[in-house]
Each structure stands twice: as structure tokens, then as C-alpha cells.
Amino acid sequence: MINIRRLTKTFFPNTPNEVQALRGIDLDIPEGCFAGIIGTNGSGKSTLLNAVAGTFEPDQGRILIDQQDITNWAEYRRASLIGRVFQNPFAGTAADMTIAENVVMAMRRGCSRGLGLALRRSVRDEIADRIRSLKMGLEDRLDNPIGTLSGGQRQALTLLMATWLRPRLLLLDEHTAALDPKSAAQVAELTLEIIRREKLTALMVTHSMQQAVQLPEHIIMMHKGQIVRQFGGQEKARVRVPDLLAAFDHVRRREQLDPAVAEILGRQYV
Ligand SMILES: Nc1ncnc2c1ncn2[C@@H]1O[C@H](COP(=O)(O)OP(=O)(O)O)[C@@H](O)[C@H]1O
Ligand SMILES: [Mg+2]
Incomplete structure (x- = not known):
């Protein structure tokens, strides 16, 4: 359950470049809800996700996850609760490391022991099993550098890694926008599959109206730093x-x- 209260953020305040990116956002996302965010360019969609993830401190307002006020938590501390996938398929993974090494890093988020120990047989089997569920044949390429994968394969893996530890909240920021149409459709389908299977609470920014209609169960429309309209329940089902x-x-x-x-x-x- 996510509660956002009166959240505001102004960039470059009191200068000619002042931008009121968030102007009093109130939002409640119930446990297990998959919500989509749409809006014109610059309407504050990414800023809202960044504020929730702790990339910066908001000027005003509160953010609660499971009734816990995380507004003043540092970004790294929130990472234990939040999984993220960005638009750029190269952002979420280390190109020179193998698939297995990247996954183990995601599995061990917040732990300090070395990689070698973690790459035991049973762990490799678990990794292979989960990667097989992507249906991309990557389970046979665990020791290949992740940089050898296509953008779509990489984004699918990033999604798997971001959800590996079943985060309390999954944040997706136009995570299919940089992919070719076929890969975008594949990653979109995978997104829905993982969110449903793991019963995740998720916020997905999308530039695609089609995707907004097809994937989430709730739609939030933003404009100029405000939420101007929401579609939920029966209305969302029909929209x-x-x-x-x-x-x-x-x-x-x-x-x-x-x-x-x-x-x-x-x-x-x-
Ligand atoms: N780090 C930043 N520094 C200064 N201005 C920013 C920053 N991030 C976003 N903005 C500005 O805030 C507004 C909202 O941006 P953003 O949230 O990225 O929009 P969206 O994701 O909806 O396209 C835009 O005018 C943008 O230029
Ligand atoms: Mg954006």
C-alpha cells in the first residue's frame, strides 16, 4: 500500500528557470494494484517516480509504504523496498559482467558476501529456472556477458532482477519505450505476467495509450505536475x-x- 500526500517539487526555485514539476500530488495505491501513469511530456511522471524512489527530497509532502513514512529515507535504504526499471535497457545491468553475475548481484542486494560463494550449484539452478521463465533461451547463456544481449533481452532480465526479491513496490519508467515493437510487446507481456504472478504493487509510466489500456488495472493521468484524472474499476475496464x-x-x-x-x-x- 502506497500513500502519497500533498507532494510538491520545484526545480530551480526562484529563478527564471523555475519548474513546478509536482504540484501537490495525492495518491493512494492499494496493495497489489498495478497502476499506469500517462501524461504529456514534462508533466512530472518521472519526477513522481523519482520522488518515491528517493532520487531527491521533495519540497513538501509525505510518502508512505505500508504505513511506514519513508519521506526522509535515503535512496539506498528505499531500494530494499522498491524495484525499478528505466527506459534505457543499459541502465539496470553491468555490461561486462555475465548474466549469472548480474542476477546474483540483484539477489544479494543489501548483502555483503562475495559473488563466488553465491554462485553455488543450487543458486545456478535457481537462476536458470527463473531465466527459463522468460522464454528467451537465456538459461543456456548464464556465463555470457550481459552486453552481448539485445535491448529486449536485457530489459526482460532487468525486469526479472528488479522483481527477484519481490519488492513492496515496482516502479517502471517507460521501460519498453526504447525497444523495437516486437521486443516492447514481449517485455510488456512479461511485465503483466510477473506482476500478476508475484502479486506486486506497481506504478508504470507509459507513453503508449495502448499499453495503458491493456496492462494496468488503474490509470492515472498527469498534466503539469498534477493528477488530473484517474480511471479505476469498471471505468478502467471499459476505457x-x-x-x-x-x-x-x-x-x-x-x-x-x-x-x-x-x-x-x-x-x-x-
Ligand atoms: N533533475 C531535474 N532538474 C531540473 N528540472 C527537472 C529535473 N527533472 C525534471 N525536471 C523538469 O521537471 C518537469 C517534469 O519532468 P519529468 O518528470 O521528467 O516529466 P515526464 O516524465 O512527465 O516527461 C520538466 O519540465 C522537466 O524539465
Ligand atoms: Mg519521463
Whole structure:
């Protein structure tokens, strides 16, 4: 369960470059919910994920995971609760290390013992088993450097590693956006499979309306640092891409409208 209260973040405050990236975000994500975040470029999607992951301190507001206030926790400490996958397939893994070594590092997050000890037979078997579930034939390439894999294979492995220890929260930031369409579809499918199997609570930023409709069970729409619309439950089940595009249009129209005119026209414009 994630609770976000009145979260704000302004970059370069009191300068000509000031950007109000988050303007009072309130959000509750129930245990086991897979939520998608959509929004125009620069609407604060990545900033919201970064604030939750602890990349920087917010100016105001609180972040709670399982009723525990983590707002002042350092990023490394939150990493014990949070798994992350970024857009860049090269970001989550060490290219010169083998598949097995990369996985063992993910398995041993927060532990200090050496890699050699960890690469015991039983551990190799466990790694091979889990990697087999990716259905990419990588279980036969455990000792190959991860740099020899395609972007899609690498992103699938990063996803597996980020969820290996079953994090309390999984954060995905456009993690299929840099892949070719076939790999993107494969990684998207794998994402849904892992989140369902492990019953994870997840927040996924996506640029793809199609993906937003197909994968998560809840949709959060952001605009200019605020959450402007959410689709949940039955409404989410029914929503299609044109509905999301219409909702964006509505937000833009509302933005252009004089507040006094909006008031005259009725509540749906406010
Ligand atoms: N580290 C940063 N320093 C300065 N400005 C930033 C930083 N991160 C994001 N921003 C700005 O904050 C706004 C929101 O950015 P971001 O959260 O990355 O948007 P999105 O992910 O929705 O495209 C943008 O105007 C962006 O330029
Ligand atoms: Mg972003």
C-alpha cells in the first residue's frame, strides 16, 4: 500500500528557470494494484517516480509504504523496498559482467558476501529456472556477458532482477519505450505476467495509450505536475484509447478556458 500526500517539487526555485514539476500530488495505491501513469511530456511522471524512489527530497509532502513514512529515507535504504526499471535497457545491468553475475548481484542486494560463494550449484539452478521463465533461451547463456544481449533481452532480465526479491513496490519508467515493437510487446507481456504472478504493487509510466489500456488495472493521468484524472474499476475496464485521448483534449480545453466562463458553464468544466 502506497500513500502519497500533498507532494510538491520545484526545480530551480526562484529563478527564471523555475519548474513546478509536482504540484501537490495525492495518491493512494492499494496493495497489489498495478497502476499506469500517462501524461504529456514534462508533466512530472518521472519526477513522481523519482520522488518515491528517493532520487531527491521533495519540497513538501509525505510518502508512505505500508504505513511506514519513508519521506526522509535515503535512496539506498528505499531500494530494499522498491524495484525499478528505466527506459534505457543499459541502465539496470553491468555490461561486462555475465548474466549469472548480474542476477546474483540483484539477489544479494543489501548483502555483503562475495559473488563466488553465491554462485553455488543450487543458486545456478535457481537462476536458470527463473531465466527459463522468460522464454528467451537465456538459461543456456548464464556465463555470457550481459552486453552481448539485445535491448529486449536485457530489459526482460532487468525486469526479472528488479522483481527477484519481490519488492513492496515496482516502479517502471517507460521501460519498453526504447525497444523495437516486437521486443516492447514481449517485455510488456512479461511485465503483466510477473506482476500478476508475484502479486506486486506497481506504478508504470507509459507513453503508449495502448499499453495503458491493456496492462494496468488503474490509470492515472498527469498534466503539469498534477493528477488530473484517474480511471479505476469498471471505468478502467471499459476505457479505450480514444477515451484517453478525449480526456487529454478535455484537460487542454479546460486549461484554455477562462475560470469565470467555466463556472458559468457548470461543474464538469471546473
Ligand atoms: N533533475 C531535474 N532538474 C531540473 N528540472 C527537472 C529535473 N527533472 C525534471 N525536471 C523538469 O521537471 C518537469 C517534469 O519532468 P519529468 O518528470 O521528467 O516529466 P515526464 O516524465 O512527465 O516527461 C520538466 O519540465 C522537466 O524539465
Ligand atoms: Mg519521463
